[in-house]
Amino acid sequence: MNPADPILNAFLATVFTWLMTLAGAALVFLPVRAERKLLDSSLGFAAGIMIAASFWSLLVPAIELSALNGYAEWLPPALGFLAGGLFLSGVDKIIPHLHPGCDPEDAEGLPTTWKRNRLLLLAVAIHNIPEGLAVGVAFGAAAATGELAAPIILALGIGIQNLPEGAAVSLPLRGEGLSEWRSFTYGQVSGLVEILGGLAGAILVYSFSWVMPYALGFAAGAMIFVVIEDIIPECQSGGNTDLATVSALLGFVLMMILDLALS
Template identity: 75%
Template sequence: MVPSAPVFNAFFVTIFTWLMTLAGAGMVFLPFRADRKLLDASLGFAAGIMLAASFWSLLAPAIELSVSGGFAGWLPPAAGFLTGGLFLSVLDRLIPHLHPGCPPEYAEGFRTTWHRNRLLLLAVTIHNIPEGLAIGVAFAAASVEGVIAAPLALALGIGIQNLPEGAAVSLPLRGEGVSRERSFFYGQLSGAVEIVAAVLGALILSGSSFFMPAALGFAAGAMVFVVIEDIIPECQRGGNTDLATVSALLGFTLMMVLDVALG
């Protein structure tokens, strides 16, 4: 890892997060079918990791950079956070998409006659842009500070939560009758999208210390929007409320420990 090469670092690290997604999506080829409890626990765990990463890996460094840059510690991160959430909200309302496990009439965004598979593909894309963006922005911030431990912890946490997340996409699709190969393709695609988003985030913000606090806040806001809008409702829908909640607490704790210990 090279502190002065955020684009290379972001690309290299998100290959790892994609491979973790690939492994999770590959569960669709196993001879048994995961039950709803496992999926809900996995989604809750992923939600906890993303929430913890939003603060420990993104907002906390944003506040520090804001203060060191002579701004009010809260202003750029808060503005970026709200803008990131609003940006994802606009995408969610504009782009036609359908979340895995939902019937066609639950498609969101503009009404369209697109095939179900294309709508599922767009849902996966919207969902995973914030995670890749967070990694890219974190590495760009590390190039300013000269320390890459924090973005590495972030990437490790996202990689860990990508394992159940890949399964949470591919297994429900298989349960709906989609072929194993196509279910696997859509499951792993969520990790591939992160590579593109991470490289773009690092490329745009490399060496730009002025906008860094707001950019970190933007990535955090986008991630929190996805967690509240998509992941938490989905993991609660199956009735395994306590299991999903405890899993979220465990995920949050793991990400907090990783970030404090490594960052």
């Protein structure tokens, strides 16, 4: 990868994260049941990776770039972080969506007559937007610093957590009565939005260099919003609280090790 070509790098990296989602979704073709323990541990693991990635791969570079640009070290990351969380909160209230396992009357967002399958797909797509955005922004920042290690590690970490996440989407859909192919399609298509988010993030940061620390903070805030709003409540709701929590710790430690050992 060439640091000077962040848009291509972001595209390749998010294609990788999508392929990992596809691989996880393909588990629906195997004789694997959507055991609640498996789903809760997978979601907990994904939460741990996302929390660690938000700090090590996004907020720390945002702080460093703020200092290099002569800003107060805390200001751009803090403003970006809050903006990212508030943006996802607004999206959550506007776009109709339904989380797996919920009844249709529990759909969030604006009222709609859309079918359950579309609402389930939108819920996961909203979840995946910040992940793609984070990868794109990180590669955009790498074009200025010349350091590719951090965005590559971020993409690797998100790809690793997308593997169980793809299964956590397709297996419950299969359990709700969808065919194997439809469950697989919804599971892997939900990861395609990461490519769009990655391209948007890289183009924005590459075009407006001053926005880099704000954008890194924005991506971190959006990811943390998803973790707190969706992933943690869902993985704690099935009664496997200790398993989900330990899985989150393992995910966090894995991402931390990747970032520190390979950077």
